[in-house]
Structures are given as structure tokens and as C-alpha cells.
Amino acid sequence: MLDLRRDKERRAVGRRMIRLDTETLMAIESHFLVDDVMRRWPPTIRVFLDFRMNCVGCPIAGFHDIDDACREHGTDCQSFLAALSSAAG
Numbered sequence: 001m002l003d004l005r006r007d008k009e010r011r012a013v014g015r016r017m018i019r020l021d022t023e024t025l026m027a028i029e030s031h032f033l034v035d036d037v038m039r040r041w042p043p044t045i046r047v048f049l050d051f052r053m054n055c056v057g058c059p060i061a062g063f064h065d066i067d068d069a070c071r072e073h074g075t076d077c078q079s080f081l082a083a084l085s086s087a088a089g
Contacts, residue, residue: 028084035061041088
């Protein structure tokens, strides 16, 4: 009985580790909402500010995705995504 419990615990820990690894390796994509990106990866806030995109605290950030924000601010989406990914680690 104890061995079965330990085995279940090991599998649960393994699943959590896989979930964390997938989350960490997940690339930021242009269809992600601006607000979600800043909340999930706080270091990306600096990137928004560096690109002169005042999305931090903007009420539209919960509705615009990265592509929308780049279009609105006249920013090249590919270079912006590269900077976001670099900041997110």
C-alpha cells in the first residue's frame, strides 16, 4: 500500500515538473493578449516601455493581442516578439 502511494506521488511530481518545463519553454506568440504577457512574464514590461508602447496599465491591454498593439503603435511585430521572448527568458 505504501509503495502505491509513493508511486502516485512520484507521478504527480513528474507531471508538475513537465507542466512547469512546458510553461517555461512556451514562446510568446503574436496572438497572446498584451495583459496576459505582462502578467505571466513581468520582465516583458520593460520591453513594452523600451518600445514606447504605453500598454502598461492601459484598459485595452486585456483586449489587444501583441499583433494589435504592434499595429497600433507602428512597431515591427517580429523584432518586438524577439525582444519579448528574450526578456521572458
